[in-house]
Amino acid sequence: MNLQAQAPLTGAETALIDLFAQRCNDLPGNAGAVSARDKAVAALKANRLPTRKVEAWHYTDLRRLLSSVPAWRADAPAKPVDPILPGARRFALVNGALAETPAVDGLQFDAMADSLRADVGGVTLEAPAEADDAVGAINTAFVSDGLRLSVADDAEIAAPVEIQSVHAGGQVHTRSQVTVGAGARALFVDRHTGTDDAVLASNVTELTVRKGADVTWIIVQEQGAQASHLASLGLTLEEDARATVFIANLSGRLVRQEVHAAATGERAELAFRAVNMIGGDAHCDVTLELDHLVPHTTSTETVRNVVTARGQGVFQGQIRVAQPAQKTDAQMACNTLLLSDHGGFSTKPELEIFADDVVCAHGATVAEIDHDHLFYLMARGVSEKTARGLLIKAFVAEIVEELKDEALVDALEARIDAWLEAHG
Amino acid sequence: MLEIRNLHARIAEDGTEIIKGLDLTVNAGEVAAIMGPNGSGKSTLSYILAGREDYEVTQGDILYNGESVLEMDPAERASAGMFLAFQYPMEIPGVATMQFLKVAMNEQRKARGQDELTTPDFIKRVREAAATLNIDMEMLKRPVNVGFSGGEKKRSEILQMKLLEPKLCVLDETDSGLDIDALKIVADGVNALRGPDRAIVVITHYQRLLQYIVPDTVHILSRGQIVKTGDKELAAQLEAQGYAGVIEQAA
Ligand SMILES: Nc1ncnc2c1ncn2[C@@H]1O[C@H](COP(=O)(O)OP(=O)(O)OP(=O)(O)O)[C@@H](O)[C@H]1O
Ligand SMILES: [Mg+2]
Numbered sequence: 001m002n003l004q005a006q007a008p009l010t011g012a013e014t015a016l017i018d019l020f021a022q023r024c025n026d027l028p029g030n031a032g033a034v035s036a037r038d039k040a041v042a043a044l045k046a047n048r049l050p051t052r053k054v055e056a057w058h059y060t061d062l063r064r065l066l067s068s069v070p071a072w073r074a075d076a077p078a079k080p081v082d083p084i085l086p087g088a089r090r091f092a093l094v095n096g097a098l099a100e101t102p103a104v105d106g107l108q109f110d111a112m113a114d115s116l117r118a119d120v121g122g123v124t125l126e127a128p129a130e131a132d133d134a135v136g137a138i139n140t141a142f143v144s145d146g147l148r149l150s151v152a153d154d155a156e157i158a159a160p161v162e163i164q165s166v167h168a169g170g171q172v173h174t175r176s177q178v179t180v181g182a183g184a185r186a187l188f189v190d191r192h193t194g195t196d197d198a199v200l201a202s203n204v205t206e207l208t209v210r211k212g213a214d215v216t217w218i219i220v221q222e223q224g225a226q227a228s229h230l231a232s233l234g235l236t237l238e239e240d241a242r243a244t245v246f247i248a249n250l251s252g253r254l255v256r257q258e259v260h261a262a263a264t265g266e267r268a269e270l271a272f273r274a275v276n277m278i279g280g281d282a283h284c285d286v287t288l289e290l291d292h293l294v295p296h297t298t299s300t301e302t303v304r305n306v307v308t309a310r311g312q313g314v315f316q317g318q319i320r321v322a323q324p325a326q327k328t329d330a331q332m333a334c335n336t337l338l339l340s341d342h343g344g345f346s347t348k349p350e351l352e353i354f355a356d357d358v359v360c361a362h363g364a365t366v367a368e369i370d371h372d373h374l375f376y377l378m379a380r381g382v383s384e385k386t387a388r389g390l391l392i393k394a395f396v397a398e399i400v401e402e403l404k405d406e407a408l409v410d411a412l413e414a415r416i417d418a419w420l421e422a423h424g
Numbered sequence: 425m426l427e428i429r430n431l432h433a434r435i436a437e438d439g440t441e442i443i444k445g446l447d448l449t450v451n452a453g454e455v456a457a458i459m460g461p462n463g464s465g466k467s468t469l470s471y472i473l474a475g476r477e478d479y480e481v482t483q484g485d486i487l488y489n490g491e492s493v494l495e496m497d498p499a500e501r502a503s504a505g506m507f508l509a510f511q512y513p514m515e516i517p518g519v520a521t522m523q524f525l526k527v528a529m530n531e532q533r534k535a536r537g538q539d540e541l542t543t544p545d546f547i548k549r550v551r552e553a554a555a556t557l558n559i560d561m562e563m564l565k566r567p568v569n570v571g572f573s574g575g576e577k578k579r580s581e582i583l584q585m586k587l588l589e590p591k592l593c594v595l596d597e598t599d600s601g602l603d604i605d606a607l608k609i610v611a612d613g614v615n616a617l618r619g620p621d622r623a624i625v626v627i628t629h630y631q632r633l634l635q636y637i638v639p640d641t642v643h644i645l646s647r648g649q650i651v652k653t654g655d656k657e658l659a660a661q662l663e664a665q666g667y668a669g670v671i672e673q674a675a
Contacts, residue, residue, distance in 0.1 A: 371477070376514045376568075377524070379474045380584060381502035381532035390527065394518025394567075 013049060015069035017041065019171065020141055023072060027144060028113040032124050039127035040140035047131050056132045059314040059346045060285040065254050066228055070198040073170035083162040084189055084220060084411040093165040096144040096172040106155030106184070112146030112175050123148065123177070135230045135258060139202040142173035146203075153181035153210070160408075162189040169197025169226075175204045182210040182238075187405070189218045192231075196224035203231040209241040211265065217243060218408065219257065222250040222415065225280055232258040237297075239265030246403065247274040247286060248412055250419055255284040262290070263297035263325075270299040275396045277416065278311035278343070279423035285314035292325040292358075301332040304396045307343035308423050316348045317362065323354040332362040337395050339369065339388075389420045425489060425623040426450040426473075426592055432483035433472050442468045442479070444648035450592075450641075453620040457634055457659060458627045460645035461667045466627045467511050469645070470596045474508040475501050488592065503535035505591030509581040509598050511627075516568040521580070524568050525550060529587055553586040556616075558609055574601035582613045593617065594625045599633040611636030631663040646671050 009017070020041045027037065049066060050057035073095075080092035080100055091109070092100035098111045115123040125143070128136030147163055165174055172194075180186055192201060201223065209215050221229055229252045237243055249255055261270060270290070278284045290299060305313045313336065321328045336345040349362040369391050377387035393416060400412045426449065433443040442465045450456045460466050472479050473486065475498035485492050493501050516524070529549075530540045541549070554561055557579050569577050578598050585593055595614065599607055614624065614637050626637055634642075634656060642658040643650045644667070651671055652658065662670055 372514050373516050375474075375476050375498060376510070376516065377519075377528075378498035379476075379502055379508055379510075380524075380528040380588065381499050381535065382524075382528050383499045383531055383535075384497065386527060386531060387499070390519050390524070391516070394516070398518055 007048065010049070010063060012066045012069045013044070013063075016138070016141075017045060019069065019072060023142065027142065029116040029125060030118070033116045036125040036127045037141050040137045043127060043131065044134075044137050044141065050132055050134050054132050056287065056316075057134070059316070059348070060256055060283065062134055062256070065283055068198070069200050070170050073168070076168035076170055076197075078166050078168040078194070080164055080166055081193060083160070083164065084191065084415075085160045085162065085407050088160040088162045088189065090162045090164055091147055091149070093145065093147065093163070093174050095167045095170070096165075096174055098145050098147055104157065104159070104161065106152045106157055107161070108150050108152070110148040112148055112177070113144065115148055116143075135202060135232045135256060136204060138230060139173055139175060139204045139232070142171060142202065143175045143204070144173055146175040146177075148177045150179040151181050151184045151186050151213075154183040155181065155186075156184070157186040160187045160189060162191055164191045164193065165201070165203065167194045167199060167201065169195055169199045172199055172201040174202075177206045179208045180210060180213040180215045183212045184210070185214045187216040187218070187408075189220060191220040192223055192229060193220075194223040194227060196226060198226040199223060200228045201230070204234070205232070206234040207243075208236045209238060209243050211238045212240040213238075214242045215244075216403075216405075217245045218412075219245070219247045220250070220412075220415070221248065221252060221255060221257065223252050225251060225253055225282070227252040228254040230256050232260065235259065235261040235270070237261070237263045237265060237268035237270060240267045241265060242269045244271040244403070245273070247276075248415065249274070249276045249278070249284050249286070250415055251282070252284065253282055255282070257286050259286075259288045259290075261288070263292050263299065264294060266294050266296045268297045272299065272301040273399050273402070274303045274315070275399065275412075275416070276303070276305045276313055277396075277419045277423070278305060278313045279308040279419070281310050283312045283314075285316075287314070287316040289318045290320070290330070292319070292321045292328040292330065294324060295326045295328070297325065298329045299331075301330070302399050303334040304399055305334070305336040305345055306339065306392055306396060307336060307345055308339045309343060311340070311343040313345040314348075315345075316350075318350040318352070319360065320352040321355050321358050321360065325355045326357045328355060328358040328360065330358070330360045334364045335395075336364075336366045337369065337392060338366050339392070385424055389424045392420060392424070393417070425452040426625070427487040428484070429487070430484035431472070431481065431486065433468070433479050433481045436478055436480045441482075442648055443472065445484070446645070446649050448643060448650050450623045450625055452623055454640045455618065455624045455626065455637060457639035457642045458625060458645050459629065459642065459659065459662060464645050465648045466645055467596055470508050470511075470594050470627060473501075473506065473594055474498055499531070500535075502588070502590070503532045507585050507588060507590030507593050509578075509585055509593070509595040511596040511600070513569050513577040513581055515570045515572075517570055519568050521564040521566060521568050522550070525564070525584065525587060528584070532588060549587060553583055556609075557583050557586070557613055558606070559583055575603060575606050578602055579606060579610060582610050586613060586617070591621065592623050592625070594627070596627045597629065598626075599628055599630060607633065608636060631659050634659050644670060
């Protein structure tokens, strides 16, 4: 008997189910998509939103934390904003609809909505296979549009590409698919930005990095303080592929960013970095699942968190090394600067290793600002606020500066400075 | 300029009293030397002057230009013109020295109602000050004190002092860890700062530094108190007789 399924629906669950009834006829998709959406909502009804009893959600009790669901807003006024990088090409999703698509050499695109309607390019919407995939279920049910992008083999996309989801609150559900062709190089900024109005945003992105390609994927999540953001990035790394995934969580009330990555080709390399700036009443969860499936693949995972006020953070990092994946090298570290007695951070590293000749390690620390450092800076006339800011910034800047690209480092540091100004 | 009256202070954490009724006056234009055995409380006194939170003043007062500083935090004291060159300067990973210098100079200027320095002006000042102290600009690109040698750290402290132009300078064993040439360079740097509206307190164990920076007054600190005050001859006497003899005479 499933006790949880018998619990009465929460307000948020009821609102989601009602919203689906109201919206389902307007959502894009052929018969297959309709049935996938129905299944996703049925699963949501049957399983409810996950609670801490569901292992993958142990530190993020979605059922409790998603306390309300804003109404869908047809006419919310939103406009694309300047990209974070100078000279970037901007693809804009406005209130969940693809609204701006520049022509870029070496890039081909389709609207996800068109693909869902017409089965273009074999895109089929499928209800999530796993019962604990709440992000996938909500996104499948409500996805309205998104971007399908492919980078041609051997293309060097010189200008950064920003995929910008901008909204004015309400319901925003997008799904994207990006394939970087063999030997190609590109830098993407996957940006989620909005107003201070309440929003339930979900995003599912599938990123495939083909043989020998090199991609930098920067997620900038900077929605308002009332935003609930549920996102999932799927990442496949083929032979000799290299990816840097950098997540900057800079705002939001409830954030769950999942990354499901697999190194499927030999010598694939992943650098996974996350900076979580968690203040106010925010709850921010980054959950990584990484499979090393073949020999000679490498990954490093570094997560830096700053927690102030009543902020709560979570990092779950699961690395699985399959039996054939000999010579895997995986190094994971999660460091937190906890600046408030009322905040907290939970780290759950997991290494599941089935191969015997591997180098894998993980470590986690939680610290306060070093009082001696603070004293030294203040003894030179630096005010306490500025001194704390310098020390916090030093803590996160270390991994930002690894990105090397100067414009990118500047853009991210400017955002971190703004956060410190507001929360320091 | 500095007047310490019957100061009692203890370690905040465990309540151990370190400074036990200390009196000291240093006038503008004066160079005062404080000497004393290991563990007598010299560094503790310097930290208390700078406002370090690890220590609690339980009695007495510290007046700077006639006003108590006990309620001021370290940054306010520094902006008011107090400066401590640390016996053991701290390493601060991740904060670039140049950025730190710029922020410190500008925050102090801001606190005094002055305009911020332009970047070229700032760099010019650092370059000039670094040159007189024989400091390589490359070193200043590194994080604050990280990987600096003992002597480099001490020179970096004096560089900061030159750039910040404080009114009351406290140098805690700046001579330790310096080679002979560096000692001369640092002493020249300190002497250049001597002036009628500035006071300098030199904490040292050795007569040698005092041959380069000749003090107007010499004070002996023992067990948390100033037990004897004299002129530069007192330092020579210490060198000859050791603390034990001199302190006994004072008792
Ligand atoms: N934070 C602290 N915790 C514990 N003990 C302390 C602390 N600060 C100072 N002390 C103790 O107080 C005494 C005075 O120390 P202080 O560093 O002031 O001596 P000092 O005169 O500077 O010595 P030195 O000549 O070796 O530099 C010592 O016994 C020291 O161990
Ligand atoms: Mg000392």
